[in-house]
Amino acid sequence: MSDTLPTVSRRGLMLVMSSPSGAGKTTISRALLERDSAIGMSVSATTRPPRPGEVDGKDYHFVTVEKFHDMVEKREFLEHARVFDNFYGTPRGPVDEILRSGRDVLFDIDWQGTQQMAQNARADLVSVFVLPPSVEELERRLRGRAQDSDEVVRKRMAKAGDEMSHWPEYDYIVVNVDLDKSIAAVQAILAAERLKRERQVGLPDFVTQLRGGE
Ligand SMILES: Nc1ncnc2c1ncn2[C@@H]1O[C@H](COP(=O)(O)OP(=O)(O)OP(=O)(O)O)[C@@H](O)[C@H]1O
Numbered sequence: 001m002s003d004t005l006p007t008v009s010r011r012g013l014m015l016v017m018s019s020p021s022g023a024g025k026t027t028i029s030r031a032l033l034e035r036d037s038a039i040g041m042s043v044s045a046t047t048r049p050p051r052p053g054e055v056d057g058k059d060y061h062f063v064t065v066e067k068f069h070d071m072v073e074k075r076e077f078l079e080h081a082r083v084f085d086n087f088y089g090t091p092r093g094p095v096d097e098i099l100r101s102g103r104d105v106l107f108d109i110d111w112q113g114t115q116q117m118a119q120n121a122r123a124d125l126v127s128v129f130v131l132p133p134s135v136e137e138l139e140r141r142l143r144g145r146a147q148d149s150d151e152v153v154r155k156r157m158a159k160a161g162d163e164m165s166h167w168p169e170y171d172y173i174v175v176n177v178d179l180d181k182s183i184a185a186v187q188a189i190l191a192a193e194r195l196k197r198e199r200q201v202g203l204p205d206f207v208t209q210l211r212g213g214e
């Protein structure tokens with residue numbers, strides 16, 4: 001066997017994860033990032049105040065409402081939306097940079113953002129909707145996270161039904177019962193999507209070379 005591994009160049013994909021608040025998409029995303037160096041996270045901008053332990057520039061870019069509107073006007077967002085009582089948006093620049101470096105990009109965004117991304121870049125998008133095992137468990141997780149006030153938890157629970165109604169718009173649905181199984185499921189989705197023929201843009205050259213050149 002040759003000692004040089006064949007590489008077929010590949011077009012980067014955009015993996016979007018959505019769910020009702022508290023179903024577990026951030027937890028699954030973090031685990032995925034730790035295990036897979038070929039995917040980078042899109043860090044959103046938000047007008048929401050930081051939760052305890054959240055780091056500016058890592059979890060979010062925490063910005064004022066004025067700054068957010070300025071970014072919208074300057075078309076700096078790939079998508080943006082009002083979610084609950086705050087604004088959230090995906091800065092365009094870092095996403096382009098990750099894709100240019102040949103890696104995939106992971107997004108933790110809501111259904112409104114996913115719809116906007118689907119309008120602009122359907123071919124590059126892979127979308128996963130995470131459902132909780134039950135509404136009771138969803139509330140347990142939101143409260144167990146212990147990072148939001150009672151009022152915030154109540155508002156998020158009140159919106160959960162509406163958010164879950166968007167599941168048919170997604171490519172894959174993961175019911176997040178067991179965390180390890182959910183992480184493995186998303187890894188499997190990513191592995192299969194990377195092998196899609198149309199994403200392996202280096203295949204024509206590779207097969208030509210396999211056939212001895214033409
Ligand atoms: N399979 C699971 N079993 C039990 N607890 C879980 C599971 N998955 C996630 N959790 C816990 O549920 C809580 C909410 O998870 P997480 O913050 O990932 O939700 P989220 O969907 O990203 O919410 P948000 O949209 O508000 O950011 C966390 O405390 C997390 O540790």
Ligand SMILES: Nc1nc2c(ncn2[C@@H]2O[C@H](COP(=O)(O)O)[C@@H](O)[C@H]2O)c(=O)[nH]1
Nearest residue numbers: 044080081083088089090108109110112113
């Ligand atoms: N459309 C977008 N939605 C986003 C973005 N960043 C996060 N989100 C979604 O907001 C809610 C609440 O998040 P939280 O961190 O306050 O709990 C959740 O559904 C996220 O997926 C974004 O850039 N665009």
